[in-house]
Amino acid sequence: MNNQVPYQFDTEFLSEAIFHQLNQGDLFFSKLMQSLLKSVREQLHMEVAFVSEFTEGRRVFKFIDSAQKDAIISVGNSDPLDESYCQRIVDGSLPELIPDACQNQEACKLDVTQVLPVGAHVSVPLKFSDGEVYGTFCAFSRLPSFTLNARDLALMRVFASIAAAALEENRGEQAVFNRRKNYYESLMVNNHFVYYMQPIVNINNESVVGHELLLRIKGDDSQSPQFFLTEIDMLGLSTALNISLFSQVLYILKAVPSNQFLTWNLAPSVILDHEFFQCFYGQDLSQLVIEITEHAVIENYVSLNDRLNILRQSGAKVAIDDAGAGYASLRHILQLKPDFIKLDHSLIHNIHREPELQALAESLVSFAEKSNAKLIAEGVEVEEEHQALQLLSFELGQGFYFARPAPDFMEMTA
Structure with missing residues (x-):
């Protein structure tokens, strides 16, 4: 990528997100996540960016932004966590920034590297304030990208931190939603x-x-x-x-x-x-x-x-x-x-x-x-x-x- 081109993203939308404390319901939350993914994918010149959640030994794709109309992956799909790049990023056996997966020995052990294939890959763990790992904030392409550098990874971490804060806030809201719903359902039943x-x-x-x-x-x-x-x-x-x-x-x-x-x-x-x-x-x-x-x-x-x-x-x-x-x-x-x-x-x-x-x-x-x-x-x-x-x-x-x-x-x- 051309490092002379300044990073651009929807600053008005992001400012609105911060002003509203990432707490304005599912529609606003979804728009924020999509805005973050689209911005990072375009700035890093990747094909796909996504947010994954780790749950019950699987990696679930929660949000996706793709350069193609027909994305390589789909929201709601999942695969075994232990077969994914994401797990290895979190446990440290793979680096967060990989310009060419075929040149990484650990990445070559994964079938998806050859099957998809995976070329360039950038991924950052999504961590909550208590240290819990929610999943990962990722972007990848099927071709290598040898221009990826530390500045790109720093940008990825900034976007991932915003996404993690939004996800944690949304989980808290969902917990309140579920508690209130259970309360009223209990009143009905009784x-x-x-x-x-x-x-x-x-x-x-x-x-x-x-x-x-x-x-x-x-x-x-x-x-x-x-x-x-x-x-x-x-x-x-x-x-x-x-x-x-x-x-x-x-x-x-x-x-x-x-x-x-x-x-x-x-x-x-x-x-x-x-x-x-x-x-x-x-x-x-x-x-x-x-x-x-x-x-x-x-x-x-x-x-x-x-x-x-x-x-x-x-x-x-x-x-x-x-x-x-x-x-x-x-x-x-x-x-x-x-x-x-x-x-x-x-x-x-x-x-x-x-x-x-x-x-x-x-x-x-x-x-x-x-x-x-x-x-x-x-x-x-x-x-x-x-x-x-x-x-x-x-x-x-x-x-x-x-x-x-x-x-x-x-x-x-x-």
Whole structure:
């Protein structure tokens, strides 16, 4: 290689990696590893660069960058560790920098040297802060490269140190991920998720017309529902959780008085899941209202509407929850044509003092009437808000003013 050409790599990306402490999730981590491998492969003029992991006596290729479209090796492939260059680099029987493998006696003992073949080879152990050897950071070509020198090896070590730090950080994150996932799975298995109910009332006479299901962790009030539900979703457990809760929801639904309804928050992704959706088959859903939050991302309204229409045929109704909390609610309302529109508490708080909120509420009451939907005012907390909603012709309300969420459904409906 021409040593007069300065080493180049994606400094902006690398700076971002350092700034974020190599801790921004799998996508960022993968981009970082690929950037490191591509940079070192191009600077050393090699055909292939890769990161390997040593596990159970094998060398597993975790990340690969290749000059050719069809790489010589593939991510996920593995081979016996004791037949590899990598093991010999780590134990010191092969040097980290080999300009021509055919001129190295130890390298010539390995079949891969002739079969692949291996020409130039540069490899550095990937070590964690506790001394553990994760694997190796390597680059090789099938032809020799007699211009490789100590400067190239120094560069390789710098990139390897960055890769090792990222790998160690990622392993720590994965350990936390697994611990949290195991924690929530244990709660599911041991039935520690329970539903509280909060009444939905007639604004005028305060009679109970329905109830919202609110998920809680039995015996643990330290975690807010918003936190653990977000975490469960990030862990990919939302569908499994709702499947595990389905029988509990049916039990509660059957206990609901015939003149009342029950609302259940479900993410669009859960509704679209085939295994979960099968749970609805053959069920009487005439008192069930499916709540879809304003915050939910809906990628395909057609598919979601198809599922909701099937549920509607079994008697279910649809509500848009937290309407007004963000930009998506109007589109959800227009696309899904809900039976109920639940106004976010931010539009109800201090409505008796804010003429702008009152004007908005009046327009929403008119819209709901013309679209055959019922408005539910969420977060009603004081008498003045209650009175203002009455004057604005709201029909339904929910909030601490009427009742707090409670675990004893039979007590609430007595």
